[in-house]
Amino acid sequence: MKRTIHNRLLLVLAATLLFITGCTSTEGATGVQEEKRTPVKVATIEQGNMATTKEIVANMFPNTEVNVMPKVQGQLVSVNVQKGDVVQKGAVLGKVDDKSLQQQVELNQIALQQAQTQYDAAQLAAQASQNGIDAAKNQLVQAEISIQQGKNTRLDSMSNNDLSVDQARTQWKSAQEDIETYANLYREGAVSYQEYQQVIDAEKQAKIALDQAQIAAEGAENTENVDLLEAQKNAAQIGIANAKEDVKNAANAAEQARIGVQQAQTQLKQSKSMLEDPVIYAPITGEVAAVNGKAGEMVSASNPFVTIVNLTSVTARSSVTGAQLSLFEKNQDVEVTIRALDQSFTGTVSYIAATAAENGLFTVEATVPNDQQTIKPGMVGEIVLTSNVIDDAILVPTEAVVEEGDAAYIFVVEDDKAVQKEVELLEVQSDQSAIKGDVVGGATVIIQGQNTLTDGSLIRIMEEGE
DSSP: OOSSOHHHHHHHHHHHHHHHHHHHHHHHHHSOOOOOOEEEEEEEOEEEEEEEEEEEEEEEEEEEEEEEOOSSOEEEEEEOOOTTOEEOTTOEEEEEOOHHHHHHHHHHHHHHHHHHHHHHHHHHHHHHHHHHHHHHHHHHHHHHHHHHHHHHHHHHHHHHHHHHHHHHHHHHHHHHHHHHHHHHHHHHTSSOHHHHHHHHHHHHHHHHHHHHHHHHHHHHHOOHHHHHHHHHHHHHHHHHHHHHHHHHHHHHHHHHHHHHHHHHHHHHHHHHHGGGTTEEEOSSSEEEEEEOOOTTOEEOTTSOSEEEEEEEEEEEEEEEOHHHHTTOOTTOEEEEEETTTTEEEEEEEEEEOSSOOTTSOEEEEEEEEOTTOOSOTTOEEEEEEEEEEEEEEEEEEGGGOEEETTEEEEEEEETTEEEEEEEEEEEEOSSEEEEEESOOTTOEEEEESGGGOOTTEEEEEOOTTO
């Protein structure tokens, strides 16, 4: 620290000359010589904690920055914003040509109608297959009934025909016996030839009746009709199996058709929803920082169309050393000053890097409220960190301290005199210093004019503005 500050010394010398001149005039006027007093300025000694501050350069960034991408590729038909506009969330920023999407919707509507038609046809086929299995089951039941009836009829016919054969045979044998009897009677002349001939004819008729009865009996024993009915039954059973397979196939076809309808419905729904994709909406409320495209130009889903920043809060970003990193804690409140605005704001530490960047520095970020949006991205400021260096110390203005070699002292005011006090400097800052010595808080210390004083010098405390 300089022992004497040049400009302050000049001021003190000028004040001293004025004081001497004034005294001379007074002495000449009154004839009484007054004792010389040195004019000084004073301050009050304080007792408290000495804080130190560290200022770390920080750059301002938007806290929220969104690049808005179109959802579809195509030609811009409208652009509704320009750089610097303030937009609300949901506002329409622009629109991409949607003719191809409209055509896709129409094609998907046709595809859905076709799928629905196929599904209806498949359902009808499935119902027809079910009807076929019902008909085949009915045929099987009828065949089984016919077989049973045929068997019953055959048994009844066989029993009746056997009886008819027996009766016809008995009648034929009786007719044969009558021929022998009538032949003897005719030879004896007991009966006429006509009567004898009638007996012969009766025997022939009996023989014919016997033959017919035997033929009928043999026909009743024939199983061809029953076999035919059994074949019909087997055919009905095969028909049922085939009908079941048809029902299964028809059900599968109907299910595939139903899935086709669902897929067509989904595709139609998706294509309709894509009609909203050509409209580009603002995802957040904020200021338009960039617009990349004009009406008629092509845009894609891989390049930003609009950039929106929300400046209701900003991020103060600093790069700090490993030693400075320990000064920060997550959610810690810090003072952020902006040079261009000559203002200070309270921010909150929101991010502390866990690892250093390639340059060996760590990134620290603080979120700063910016409701009035006076802080702009790109502004430079400082994160100001305050910490106590010495607790409960005697604090004096640094300009009050006079140093000579390794010694330091101050002058305190006692009974209009300057009393020199040797002190130990504990911490020196530009505005204030912490000291140790025979002084107490509340005492008056000389801050200007002390460089010409000695212990016990008379002083005059200058009035404010003097």
